[in-house]
């Protein structure tokens with residue numbers, strides 16, 4: 001442990017993931033090395049099956065690598081016991097799943113507030129934390145264009161609306177890192193642009209380190225960096241000198 005905050009928010013060292021499938025072993029990630037500096041907005045690209053979601057799950061500590069390691073803000077997470085890992089995850093990561101994973105029995109607003117319920121801050125008065133959380137949740141939902149859908153349940157929301165609720169939920173605790181799997185995958189261009197604006201705004205104003213898996217060239221054009229996977233390896237890692245420019249579509 002170090003008491004100096006490391007410059008890199010995420011460090012990936014010779015990360016490998018293989019899965020045994022009957023008698024065969026499938027190598028999904030074949031030795032990845034990279035670091036994401038604090039505050040960077042990185043896009044992970046690559047064709048279907050190249051290992052993007054597997055990588056994101058490992059970055060979040062939702063899955064264990066076969067070998068290699070992931071460090072978040074200086075803490076190696078890959079082999080931590082589950083209770084320690086849950087602690088680090090809870091205060092470090094906001095995650096947006098490719099399949100949203102909203103709780104069906106909770107409204108949009110309650111879904112966004114869920115991380116507050118799960119990671120209740122015992123150091124502040126509970127009522128205070130809750131009202132702060134409520135204001136933050138409402139403003140995030142308004143930011144993704146769902147200010148008038150707070151009391152809707154997931155079944156009463158379209159796929160794209162559910163996706164936006166999941167995005168708001170990922171940011172509600174102001175995590176230093178947000179990992180999102182295809183956050184605009186189900187959105188039309190107007191809503192995609194609104195989500196992009198929210199992401200860029202949170203990246204700038206709160207310094208959130210963002211790692212997004214995306215097929216969307218426009219979205220990737222706004223990233224500071226594009227990492228492309230092919231067949232479980234990094235085949236390109238490019239800095240974008242002027243994010244937002246040159247991504248005509």
Ligand SMILES: Nc1ncnc2c1ncn2[C@@H]1O[C@H](COP(=O)(O)OP(=O)(O)OP(=O)(O)O)[C@@H](O)[C@H]1O
Pocket residue numbers: 019021026028046047048049050051052053054055
């Ligand atoms: N539990 C598993 N067992 C066997 N193979 C798996 C398992 N999970 C993933 N894979 C394989 O690993 C590869 C990478 O999967 P992954 O979901 O990471 O791809 P992806 O890049 O996210 O694709 P997409 O763009 O379609 O979401 C795929 O070929 C997939 O079939």
Ligand SMILES: [Mg+2]
Pocket residue numbers: 052053054098181
């Ligand atoms: Mg995927």
